Amino acid sequence: MFNYTFQWNQALARLPQMLDGALVTMQIAILSMAIGVLLAILLTGCRLSGIRVLQGFAVTWVEIARNTPALFQIYMAHFGVASFGIHFSPFTSLLIGITFNNAGYLAENFRGALKAISDTQSRAGRSLGMTPVQAFRYIVLPQMLRIAYLPMTNQMVWAILMTSLGVTVGMNSDLYGVTQDLNALTFRTFELFAIAAVIFYVITKVIGLGARLLATRLFRY
Amino acid sequence: MIKIENVRKSFGQLEVLKGIDLTVEKGEVLTIIGGSGSGKSTLLTCINGLEPIDAGRITVDGTVVHDKSTDLNKLRRKLGIVFQQFNAFPHLTVLENVMLAPRKVLKQSRAEAEAMAIKQLGHVGLGDKVDVYPSRLSGGQQQRMAIARALAMSPGYMLFDEVTSALDPQLVGEVLDTLRLLASEGMTMICVTHEMKFAREVSDRVAFFHKGVMAEIAPPEKLFGAPEDPELQKFLAATH
Amino acid sequence: MFDTALSAHDLLFLAKGAGVTLLVTAISVAFGTILGILCGVFRFQVGPYWASPVTFILDIFRSIPLLIQLVLANAFLGMVLKLRMSGFTIACGVLTLYTAAYCAEIVRGSIGSVPGTTRRAGRSLGMTWFQDMRYIVLPLATRVALPSWIGLALGVMKDSALVYVVQVTELLKSTQILITRLQEPLFLLMICGAFYFLISFPIARFGGYLEKRWSND
Numbered sequence: 001m002f003n004y005t006f007q008w009n010q011a012l013a014r015l016p017q018m019l020d021g022a023l024v025t026m027q028i029a030i031l032s033m034a035i036g037v038l039l040a041i042l043l044t045g046c047r048l049s050g051i052r053v054l055q056g057f058a059v060t061w062v063e064i065a066r067n068t069p070a071l072f073q074i075y076m077a078h079f080g081v082a083s084f085g086i087h088f089s090p091f092t093s094l095l096i097g098i099t100f101n102n103a104g105y106l107a108e109n110f111r112g113a114l115k116a117i118s119d120t121q122s123r124a125g126r127s128l129g130m131t132p133v134q135a136f137r138y139i140v141l142p143q144m145l146r147i148a149y150l151p152m153t154n155q156m157v158w159a160i161l162m163t164s165l166g167v168t169v170g171m172n173s174d175l176y177g178v179t180q181d182l183n184a185l186t187f188r189t190f191e192l193f194a195i196a197a198v199i200f201y202v203i204t205k206v207i208g209l210g211a212r213l214l215a216t217r218l219f220r221y
Numbered sequence: 222m223i224k225i226e227n228v229r230k231s232f233g234q235l236e237v238l239k240g241i242d243l244t245v246e247k248g249e250v251l252t253i254i255g256g257s258g259s260g261k262s263t264l265l266t267c268i269n270g271l272e273p274i275d276a277g278r279i280t281v282d283g284t285v286v287h288d289k290s291t292d293l294n295k296l297r298r299k300l301g302i303v304f305q306q307f308n309a310f311p312h313l314t315v316l317e318n319v320m321l322a323p324r325k326v327l328k329q330s331r332a333e334a335e336a337m338a339i340k341q342l343g344h345v346g347l348g349d350k351v352d353v354y355p356s357r358l359s360g361g362q363q364q365r366m367a368i369a370r371a372l373a374m375s376p377g378y379m380l381f382d383e384v385t386s387a388l389d390p391q392l393v394g395e396v397l398d399t400l401r402l403l404a405s406e407g408m409t410m411i412c413v414t415h416e417m418k419f420a421r422e423v424s425d426r427v428a429f430f431h432k433g434v435m436a437e438i439a440p441p442e443k444l445f446g447a448p449e450d451p452e453l454q455k456f457l458a459a460t461h
Numbered sequence: 462m463f464d465t466a467l468s469a470h471d472l473l474f475l476a477k478g479a480g481v482t483l484l485v486t487a488i489s490v491a492f493g494t495i496l497g498i499l500c501g502v503f504r505f506q507v508g509p510y511w512a513s514p515v516t517f518i519l520d521i522f523r524s525i526p527l528l529i530q531l532v533l534a535n536a537f538l539g540m541v542l543k544l545r546m547s548g549f550t551i552a553c554g555v556l557t558l559y560t561a562a563y564c565a566e567i568v569r570g571s572i573g574s575v576p577g578t579t580r581r582a583g584r585s586l587g588m589t590w591f592q593d594m595r596y597i598v599l600p601l602a603t604r605v606a607l608p609s610w611i612g613l614a615l616g617v618m619k620d621s622a623l624v625y626v627v628q629v630t631e632l633l634k635s636t637q638i639l640i641t642r643l644q645e646p647l648f649l650l651m652i653c654g655a656f657y658f659l660i661s662f663p664i665a666r667f668g669g670y671l672e673k674r675w676s677n678d
Contacts, residue, residue: 064654067658068657069620070619071622071623072622072653075650076654083646083648118306120304120308124310125322127269127297127304128370129295130325134326143310143311189536190541197530221312
């Protein structure tokens with residue numbers, strides 16, 4: 001049918017290496033999400049603080065993250081900061097880039113979620129003698145994270161997909177990087193990337209399923 | 222003792238409290254009645270420092286509420302307040318709702334807080350609902366949970382801000398019964414309410430607020446039986 | 462004041478890159494939206510069971526990295542089918558399908574947001590399916606869909622930065638070429654970032670404004 005001989009065996013022989021790459025991909029995505037959520041909570045705190053400088057800082061972060069390409073953000077974390085004499089490894093640059101992006105999008109999701117939580121909730125906490133930080137931590141935050149749960153799982157999928165951009169700053173240990181290197185050795189471009197695509201697909205589906213299972217355990221109310 | 226001296230408070234152009242003087246002794250039950258916009262609810266949120274005041278002074282057991290050096294979070298432990306909206310924390314079970322502040326604010330141990338929570342939930346008649354989430358409770362039950370939540374902090378005073386106003390009529394009774402119980406136990410209470418029958422029954426004194434002024438204050442028999450202020454007479458005529 | 466080796470000629474080069482970015486985006490969003498509407502309406506109309514093959518295929522475009530989609534399309538068309546296609550065509554083709562996949566979700570969701578009672582009211586007045594779609598569903602669903610669609614179009618513009626992988630020199634690639642030559646990464650990246658930002662930010666704000674205004678009534 002095609003004037004091309006598929007050589008799946010040759011490509012499949014490399015599967016163990018690619019799966020190792022997939023682990024690195026997951027590692028970056030999970031790290032970038034964990035740090036990203038923490039930073040997004042901090043950014044949300046900055047926005048709520050009523051302090052001008054902090055609000056400006058948070059808004060600038062969020063708007064740059066949302067209005068420029070993720071690839072641009074990774075370039076900035078790698079080539080951009082090099083102008084200041086800072087040289088990050090590809091892994092670090094990629095992690096910083098994705099984390100920056102995650103935090104920005106998540107902070108915006110959190111802001112939307114906060115609108116759905118009544119002011120009287122934190123007021124009730126304050127009248128029980130809680131400090132503003134305690135009221136946020138124990139009353140507002142858990143509700144906010146629940147409302148933003150679905151957008152957070154979407155962002156996790158994005159983080160997985162974004163790891164593929166690391167190749168542009170010299171990353172070669174993640175799934176895409178490994179595949180690219182194998183391609184340079186074997187030239188089985190279609191077969192190798194098709195396998196990589198299947199692995200990515202499976203990872204994103206597993207994340208979606210896992211998130212749904214986790215939700216039933218986390219949110220019983 | 223809660224001492225309110227010449228307290229003034231405005232929201233923008235609108236002056237809602239025009240010089241209020243009032244003293245509530247330990248063990249006293251004071252109810253405040255009056256039309257909407259009379260400033261009665263605002264006074265409660267000023268007492269626990271949720272709202273700043275423009276002039277005058279409020280002292281609770283000798284502590285000046287709006288003094289800069291006052292630790293409001295500490296002061297509020299003494300002043301339990303329950304609002305018209307139930308403000309249940311939806312992500313916590315009934316038990317956790319009541320335990321949260323004792324654990325985080327009073328730094329009680331889990332066992333200590335749990336024992337107190339179970340006691341107070343039993344007190345308000347929710348002993349069988351401890352592990353339920355608030356979304357499964359009726360409005361009256363949620364409001365009683367809010368009362369237990371405030372009581373768990375072992376406050377010296379309880380402030381009730383129209384706690385039955387958001388309830389369906391058939392649920393008002395169970396909440397008022399809880400308040401009656403507290404009053405009979407000697408809790409110092411200030412209740413802002415529209416329930417005249419309740420005010421007449423439980424109060425040591427009743428205050429009538431009108432347009433930011435405390436127009437009359439007297440024991441219930443006197444205030445309901447022989448009102449002097451013409452606005453109060455009109456108000457009572459309209460509510461009966 | 463600012464010392465740079467950037468010449469007018471280089472700026473023109475960047476401008477060309479920006480032009481390619483906008484062109485790829487415009488073509489992909491235009492065709493992707495049409496395809497997305499068709500798929501979205503189809504999915505809504507035939508129900509989840511019969512639409513599942515379409516749903517599955519569209520979902521693939523949202524579940525694997527765009528970079529891999531581009532590489533695979535390029536390899537499949539060039540190496541397997543031995544077709545001679547320009548990188549630009551491949552880029553537009555892949556981004557069109559990518560746009561369609563997201564657009565179909567938006568369309569399906571927004572049609573679903575039109576209350577069934579409203580639609581039945583239309584049909585009971587004797588409207589045909591097509592009239593119902595045209596006069597009842599379209600105006601109501603558009604309100605729900607438009608803010609998300611604006612977000613999608615901007616997303617495609619940002620994601621079009623990846624078409625460098627099929628040898629299309631768009632804005633970010635142009636910037637990178639200049640960085641290699643001039644060794645002024647920060648300055649050049651700032652110009653590039655500013656371009657994306659100045660297009661994306663106001664349009665995103667407008668989308669947010671529409672969403673707010675339309676959700677109030």
